[in-house]
Amino acid sequence: MTSRSSEAGVAEAIGLYLPFLRRYARALTGNQTDGDNYAAATLEAIISDPSILTIGDNPRIGLFRAFHAIWQSSGAPVGDGESGLVERAQARMRDLTPGTREALLLHTLEEFSIEEIAAILGVDAEEVRVRLEIANREMERGLAGRVLIIEDETIIAMDLQGIVTAMGHEVTGIARTATQAVETGTAKRPDLVLADIRLADDSSGIDAVNVLLETFGNLPVIFVTAYPERLLTGERPEPAFLIAKPYSEEQVRSAVSQAMFFSSVETLEA
Template identity: 60%
Template structure:
């Protein structure tokens, strides 16, 4: 970066995505934001990691990863009740696999950048990503409801989810259809677009569903993820950017299933 203004702008642009990564990694907005804030503070105190990295964004994520690893990548084995199943599955995963998968798929870093962030060889980063896909998809199966008004996209999502071994409860095109479907067949996870057929909102639809069925994990698909990552209110832990890839969907669904608060998941 050639100026302090450029550096600040680059950090500001990267921060919403670091917060998304933190929440997906920890399964909790508050915990994820705590790590993101610590990484930001560390980077602003010492810019050498950013200036010595391939980009400021990579440097920021590298600082986050260093803090995450220094804390032991905590998985709380003492959990009981709703989060216990998710934590048991997390404790069985090979070290560093979830981080590599999230960085590669959801955050769309190239393998070289994933390796740089995690401070491993590129071949190791590739191995971790591939291993994560196998381990996570084999660990949990459940039911998924899709809220999407575009038929082609809905069919594509349904195909990906079904291929992962999950049961699709149905596809809703509007807010009212979504609420009715969730009440008729309660899903373990919701995969939702933001803008629906009748100009209703996928966010409003999921809020209505969560008021009746609290704790369901939700994955939002949007062309503008940064609009939901402002830090001004409660935000979704899982966001997929449009246009999405199959790997992004598979990664997000696997991650969300791990942090599902429902006890109906099978292992």
């Protein structure tokens, strides 16, 4: 393979997986700015040395491993200088067992296998399993709250309700349209919102979330959607927590626990 074609292959791999690296980085750091800064630093490192991506024949693993080399070299910091909900979240983060949250996000949010996570983090598979067990236990501890579900498909809404209720949370309501979501959300302030983006009357879950954010300030929001590409554009503020349909129960449980640590969604334009 020529140098030029090799460079083209690297660029293609980056273009394919970068939106998901940015999603992961935002969830890991708790906000878009820090997450994007780490993703940008990863790209700079790869441009300087494209061989960083060579982990077997899987550039996706190479991209995430390059990110983690930079993340770890900076001390895997939890941000500070925030206030309110984010400040409390950061204080909880500092109490987590080191390395566990990374393993949990890689497994549930990005759907890497145990073996792939081991390659990304530079540990063995058994260590990854131990970290996942610890992470699930620590993240769910003492995080019960009120959850608003914005979802027009009845079966999915009931499934989400069952998952979060089993985790110990209270579901304040299920809304099928943006109007219902705003009415239900303002009637009883939620601690967390689970939202689809395309609703029953062709209204927008993003619109409903924006109104709730304007009303209450920073709320943790998880988008659960069959159209993730509408939010992973890089052209506007994006959610830290985005689950693509079809989802798994493990993904929802992990995202809910993670989102309770951070109020991560800035106001989104429809």
